[in-house]
Amino acid sequence: xxxxxxxxxxxxxxxxxxxxxxxxxxxxxxxxxxxxxxxxxxxxxxxxxxxxxxxxxxxxxxxxxxxxxxxxxxxxxxxxxxxxxxxxxxxxxxxxxxxxxxxxxxxxxxxxxxxxxxxxxxxxxxxxxxxxxxxxxxxx
Amino acid sequence: xxxxxxxxxxxxxxxxxxxxxxxxxxxxxxxxxxxxxxxxxxxxxxxxxxxxxxxxxxxxxxxxxxxxxxxxxxxxxxxxxxxxxxxxxxxxxxxxxxxxxxxxxxxxxxxxxxxxxxxxxxxxxxxxxxxxxxxxxxxx
DNA sequence: ATGAAAGGTCCAGCCGTAGAACTATCCAGC
DNA sequence: GCTGGATAGTTCTACGGCTGGACCTTTCAT
Numbered sequence: 001x002x003x004x005x006x007x008x009x010x011x012x013x014x015x016x017x018x019x020x021x022x023x024x025x026x027x028x029x030x031x032x033x034x035x036x037x038x039x040x041x042x043x044x045x046x047x048x049x050x051x052x053x054x055x056x057x058x059x060x061x062x063x064x065x066x067x068x069x070x071x072x073x074x075x076x077x078x079x080x081x082x083x084x085x086x087x088x089x090x091x092x093x094x095x096x097x098x099x100x101x102x103x104x105x106x107x108x109x110x111x112x113x114x115x116x117x118x119x120x121x122x123x124x125x126x127x128x129x130x131x132x133x134x135x136x137x138x139x140x
Numbered sequence: 141x142x143x144x145x146x147x148x149x150x151x152x153x154x155x156x157x158x159x160x161x162x163x164x165x166x167x168x169x170x171x172x173x174x175x176x177x178x179x180x181x182x183x184x185x186x187x188x189x190x191x192x193x194x195x196x197x198x199x200x201x202x203x204x205x206x207x208x209x210x211x212x213x214x215x216x217x218x219x220x221x222x223x224x225x226x227x228x229x230x231x232x233x234x235x236x237x238x239x240x241x242x243x244x245x246x247x248x249x250x251x252x253x254x255x256x257x258x259x260x261x262x263x264x265x266x267x268x269x270x271x272x273x274x275x276x277x278x279x280x
Numbered sequence: 281a282t283g284a285a286a287g288g289t290c291c292a293g294c295c296g297t298a299g300a301a302c303t304a305t306c307c308a309g310c
Numbered sequence: 311g312c313t314g315g316a317t318a319g320t321t322c323t324a325c326g327g328c329t330g331g332a333c334c335t336t337t338c339a340t
Binding site for chain 2: 123
């Protein structure tokens with residue numbers, strides 16, 4: 001992320017820089033309990049779902065290719081947080097389910113994430129939060 | 141305490157999402173001339189410097205670890221954009237210099253980047269640009 | 281002369297992308 | 311009923327970007 005100094009673009013560069021710092025904070029909150037953003041993203045999607053998701057569904061929710069999910073689930077399974085389960089109704093399908101340890105970590109992760117996010121958001125006065133949102137909405 | 145996500149955190153998530161989309165736009169402008177953000181960052185730092193930078197200096201300017209620079213310079217050297225040059229005054233030191241092709245690409249990259257950035261920044265009315273900056277400055 | 285500090289590289293690991301080939305399975309239509 | 315196309319998941323190759331620690335050489339102060 002190069003910082004090029006042109007007046008009109010400064011706001012954009014500041015936006016990117018701020019977003020990176022915010023992400024770094026959130027990431028480090030998760031690191032403290034042994035999760036990366038990517039892993040937490042998977043666990044969170046699984047917790048939010050009403051039933052065990054197939055790997056293709058996970059790829060869809062995380063907007064990434066399936067082979068990426070294969071590898072992520074490999075790692076989460078090695079960590080003991082997730083388990084692959086065959087679907088009896090369609091033998092092509094594999095569903096990912098949280099282990100008890102996975103559920104625990106996902107819950108801790110969600111709490112740590114929400115707290116870090118809250119602390120950061122609290123630095124923004126109410127009014128600025130709104131104007132920030134309207135400004136961002138223009139950038140699509 | 142699994143609190144339901146406060147609306148206050150939404151602004152942060154929107155911030156991160158917007159920054160990612162902006163970065164994707166800038167990145168694709170650079171891709172058109174064969175550069176990635178990371179590579180352009182290196183070339184730009186080199187152009188801005190008054191004399192050839194050592195690899196450690198580059199790592200400092202780009203805020204990354206030295207081994208990352210080693211690999212980045214490996215790729216840029218393979219692309220023919222950069223060359224490693226020994227420093228006669230200190231045989232530990234290696235300086236990176238732009239080749240003529242590297243200078244050309246860096247210039248093209250800077251133009252493409254500035255244009256893409258300008259187009260995006262133009263979507264923000266003057267006033268919102270300012271309020272965006274003040275909001276972002278609070279997040280540090 | 282020696283040992284700490286600094287410069288750069290190497291290696292292992294994480295995370296992500298794309299595309300292609302491959303197996304197994306399912307299902308619709310003939 | 312069989313068959314052929316679609317779907318699910320894995321595997322492989324190859325790439326690009328990042329981190330951290332181990333490692334070697336060189337420099338420099340003591």
